[in-house]
Amino acid sequence: EAQVTQNPRYLITVTGKKLTVTCSQNMNHEYMSWYRQDPGLGLRQIYYSMNVEVTDKGDVPEGYKVSRKEKRNFPLILESPSPNQTSLYFCASSFNPTNNEKLFFGSGTQLSVL
C-alpha cells in the first residue's frame, strides 16, 4: 500500500531531551516536507527536500534539523526541544514538486514538550 509512515504517533518528552520523528514513504517520491499544525495557524512548513541530499528551510525552521540521506526517509530532529515546539507534526511527500503534484501526508505525530 502506497503510504507515508510517521513514527511515533504520540510523544511526550521533557525540555532539552533530543528526539527524532521518523518519516518514510514507499512511493519513490522526490519531494518530502515537514509541517507543524497549530490551532489558528494552519499548517506551517518547517523544512523540505526536493531530492536526496537536498534540504531547504521552510517558514519555521528554528529549532529543527532534517536530513535526506535516502530517497524514502526524511527524519525530523529536535536537538533541544522546548515547550513552544509542542504541536502536531505532519510529514508529506509528492512525486514531482515542480508540477505541484498532490501531497500525501503521514498520519501525524502529536508532540508534547514539558
Place this chain on the structure above:
Amino acid sequence: GENVEQHPSTLSVQEGDSAVIKCTYSDSASNYFPWYKQELGKRPQLIIDIRSNVGEKKDQRIAVTLNKTAKHFSLHITETQPEDSAVYFCAASILEYGNKLVFGAGTILRVKS
C-alpha cells in the same frame, strides 16, 4: 513572501445547504491553489485544486473558483452532508518554486443534521 488568509474560521450549516470558504493570497505570481480536507484525528487529504489558467473547477458537489485579479479563491460545497464536517485548508504556491505551499489557517465546517 506569500500570505494566505482564510475565512471564516468556523462555519455551521444545515445538512443540504451550501457552504462557501474564501481565501485571499498576496503574491500575484502564485499559480496553484489546492484545498485539503482534514477529518478529526486524521491527516489532510487533497480534495480539489485549481491552476491559474482556469477560473473554475468542479468535482461532483465540490467546486473551486479563482479570481486572479482580486487574488482570491473559494471552495463551494453544495448539498452538504454530515461527512463533510471537517477542517478545510486552502493553500497557494508558485509552481516554479517547487511545492512550497503556504496554507491558510483553516476553516472548521460543521454540518448539522
